[in-house]
Amino acid sequence: MRSLLGVMLCAASAYAQFSAEEKQLDIASFEKVWTTIRDKHWEKNPGGLDWNAIHREFLPKIEQARSADEARDIMRQMLARLKETHFAIFPASVYSDVDVESAGDGSPGIDVRVLEKQAVVTGIDPGSGAEKAGVKPGWVIRSVAGKDLAPAIEKLTADPAIREITLERAISARLSGPVGGKLHVVFLDGANQSRALDLALGEPRGNPSKFGNLPTEYVWTESKKLGNTGYFRFNLFLDLLRVMSGFSDAVESCQHCDGLIIDLRGNPGGIGGMAMGMAGFLVAKPNQRLGTMYMRDTTLNFVINPRAGVFTGPVAILVDGSSASTSEIFAGGLKDLGRARIFGTKTAAAALPSVIEKLPDGDGFQYAIANYISEGGKALEGNGVTPDVEVGLTREALLAGHDPVVDAALDWIQKQRTNR
Amino acid sequence: MIRKLAWIAVIAAGGAWAAQQVETPAPKPPAAKSEDLPKADTILDHFIEVTGGKAAYEARKGEITTGTFEMAAQGLKGPMTAYAAPPDKSYSVMKLEGIGDIQQGTENGIAWDNNPMLGPRVKTGDEKAEALREAAFNGQVDWRSLYDKAETVGVDTIDGEECYKVVLTPAVGKPVTTWFQKKSGLAVKRATTAVTAMGEVPVEVILSDYKNLGGVLQPTKMVQKAAGQEVIISIASVKTEEIPADKFDPPAEVKAKLKQ
Secondary structure (H helix, E strand, C coil), X not given: CHHHHHHHHHHHHHHHHHHHHHHHHHHHHHHHHHHHHHHHCCCCCHHHCCHHHHHHHHHHHHHHCCCHHHHHHHHHXXXXXXXXXXXXXXXXXXXXXXXXXCCCCEECCEEEEEECCEEEEEEECCCCHHHHCCCCCCCEEEEECCEECHHHHHHHHXXXXXXXXXHHHHHHHHCCECCCCEXXXXXXXXXXXXEEEEEECECCCCEEECCCCCCCEEECEEEEEECCEEEEEECCECCHHHHHHHHHHHHHCCCCCCEEEEECCCCCCECCHHHHHHHCCCCCCCCEEEEEEECCCCEEEEXXXXXXXXXXXXXXXXXXXXXXXXXXXXXXXXXXXXXXXXXXXXXXXXXXXXXXXXXXXCCEEEECCCEEEECCXXXXXXXXXXXXXXXXXXXXXXXXCCCHHHHHHHHHHHHHXXXX | CCHHHCHHXXXXXXXXXXXXXXCCCCCCCCCCCHHHCCCHHHHHHHHHHHCCCHHHHHCCCCEEEEEEEEEHHHCEEEEEEEEEECCCEEEEEXXXXXXXXXXXXXXXXXXXXXXXXXEEEXXXXXXXXXXXXXXXXXXXXXXXXXXXXXEEEEEEEECCEEEEEEEEECCCXXXXXXXXXXXXXXXXXXXXXXXXXXXXXXXXXXXXXXXXXXXXXXXXXXXXXXXXXEEEEEEEEEEECCCCHHHHCCCHHXXXXXXX
C-alpha cells in the first residue's frame, strides 16, 4: 500500500512537472506567433488591430490554459481576429505528417494528385523508373516503402487548414530516395489489381537550377502542338533564362495557331517577376498590370511590359489545387484582364510567400508577409483563382488516356476559331 | 550610379519575396533651428571640396566602375560594370545568377532598361527624368543645374556622427535627401522615393568606405534598402578615361521599342 502511494506521488509529481514545462512551451509559442505577426505582417497595425492590446488580452488566457489543445485554440482565436487566411496553426501531429523530408533527390518520375482521397498517378516523366516499370496514369498509390498512404491522407484531408498543394507535397516527398536506389511502391492498377513494383530512382526531370538561397530545383518545360493549338507547360517559375526563352519560342512559333494553352497544373510558383515577363508575350496593350502587392512600406504594381511579337489569339490557362504563388498571380491577372480563360480546379490560394515555422511546442505556424490583390480587386491569398470552366481530373479519364482539362480548353479554342 | 542600381531590389522583390521590411528609422533628435543651420549650398560645395575639388571632378572625361552587388538575405550576388560619360551618358550591366544580364542606360535624352525577365523598356515621365538626372556626369559639381531647390532641414545622428540633412528638389521628380557628416563633410546617407516600373519605392542608401578612385573620393560600399530588400554594392575599381560613344548605344531590342 505504501509503495503504491509512493508511485502515485511520483506520478503526480511527474505530471505536474510536465504540465509546467508544457505551459512554458505554450507561452513561448504564443509569444513567437504574436511577435512574428507584429514584425512581419504587411500592415503596421495587423488587421487594423491594436496588436499590443491583443497581447494583453490573450497572454493571460494562454497562461491559464490547461492543455496544449486549449492553448492552440486560444492562439487560433487570436489569429482569427486578423480575419485573414493563411494564418494557421497545425497541431504537432499534423505538422509531422506535412513536414515530410525527401529521402533524397532520386525520383521515380511520378506526378501525383489526391483524387477522392486516393493518391492517383496523374503523369509519368519520360524515361523515368515509373515509365520503365509500366506504371500508368490513373493507377492508385497504396503504399510507399511499406507505409500505407491512406491514414496520412485521411488525417491531412480532415484538417481544413491543410490545402491540396500541401497534401500533394507531403505525398510527393514520400516518393523519393537516393538516386540509383529503388523504391517499393504498391499500386492499384487499371483493373484494380494490386501491383507491387520496385521503381528505379533517377535524377528528377529537367535541369538543376539554382536561384540564390533556394535549394536546387529541377526545372523542365514542355512545348508541343495539339493540332493547331500551342501547348506550353513548365513545372516552376525558375531557371529564368531557359523558361523565358522556351516560352518566347513557343509564342513565336505559334503566331498562326488557333490558340495557346499554358498548363500551370502542379506549378507552385517561383520568381514572381516572371509572371509579368511572360504576360508581356500575351498582352499588347501598354500600362496593364496583373495586380498589386502590398508590403509594410511599399506597394508594388505587377506591370506588364508588352514584348515584340505578342500572341493575340485565344489563351487558355490550366490550373489546379497545386498551382500556387506566381502561377496564381499569372493566371488570376490574365483572367481579370480578360486576356485568358482559366480551366481546371481552384488554385492553392497561396499567392504569397507563406512561411511555415515550427513553434516551441512542436505545432506548425503558417503566416503570410504581404498581401496581393489581383487586378480584378480580389485578394488571391485565401481565395485563389476560380476557373472560368471548372473541370478536374478523374481516375477514370486518366485510365482511358484522357485529360479532361486539356480537352475542355481545346474545345473552347476551337469554338473561338469557329466564331471568328 | 547609386540610384541607377536602385531598381534591382524592386525586381528581386518580385522574385525572392523577401520577408524583411525596410527598417523603421530610429527616433531622431530634435532638429536644430533653421537659422542655426548652414545653407545647403555651403554643405554641397564643401562636399565637392572634401572629395577632391571641382577641378578634380572636371578633369575626368569618362568613368568605368567595376564591382559587385549582393542580396545577402536571398543569396544572390553578381559582378557589375558601369560606364559613364558627359553629359548624361550611362550604361551598366549586372550579371545575376538565375536571372541573367540586367542592363540599363541613358543616352541623348533616352533612358531604358533591359533584362531577360521583363524585356526591353523605355522609361518615361518621372522615371526617365530621374534616370537622366542621376546619369549626369559630375552631377555632384553641377547640382545647381539639376535641382531647383536645396535646403538644409535639420541635423540627424547617423552611426554616432552628427549629420546635416539636405533636401534637393528637382523640377521634375522626387526630392532627394542627403545626410552630410558635420565632421568630414562626406555624404553618408541618401533617401528618396524611386520611381520604378512597378511603382514608387522608398529607397535608403548608406554610403561608406570612401576611397580615392579616379581622382575623387567615392564611397566604395553602398547598402541600399528598398521594398524590403537589402542590396550591398561594393566598388572594386574606377578607371577614368574617355569611353567610346558606341558603348552607350542601346541594345537592338531597345532600339526596336523606341521605334514603336
